[in-house]
Amino acid sequence: MKLKIGCQNCRGLSEGRKRLDVFKWIQRKNFNITILTDTHSCSESEQRFINDWGFDCSFSKFSSCASNSRGVAIFFVKNLKCVIHSCDIDLGGNYVILDVTINKLRLTLIALYGPNKDTPSFLIICAKKLLILAILT
Secondary structure, eight states: OOOOEEEEEOSOOOSHHHHHHHHHHHHHHTOSEEEEEOOOOOHHHHHHHHHHHOSOEEEEOOSOGGGOOOOEEEEEOTTOOEEEEEEEEOTTSSEEEEEEEETTEEEEEEEEOOOSSOOHHHHHHHHHHHHHHHHHO
């Protein structure tokens, strides 16, 4: 089975109509996995996203819905045989790192939304997390 992965900066999914339009676009593209950045997701909106998508997903959300910034998500289609071994979620809403097995293939998936300011320490932290994951798997 070929795995089709898509990635999109969606510039916010808070508004219901736009969220449904993005989800329909994903389905038309027939992606098995979709990585979305700049979702503007937060604790209050996460359940709405899950309900509208209808399948499995993992989020990194920003603590404030009022911020209209950050947030990343990884969405999976319903029929994908996926086992999530570990999930590392940034509390600032900038990344989700998943260690998964899909159709007997072990993969690391990362949804990454870099800070607006030049912050080398952020990339160093992400690189260390990926290196640790690589050593442990």
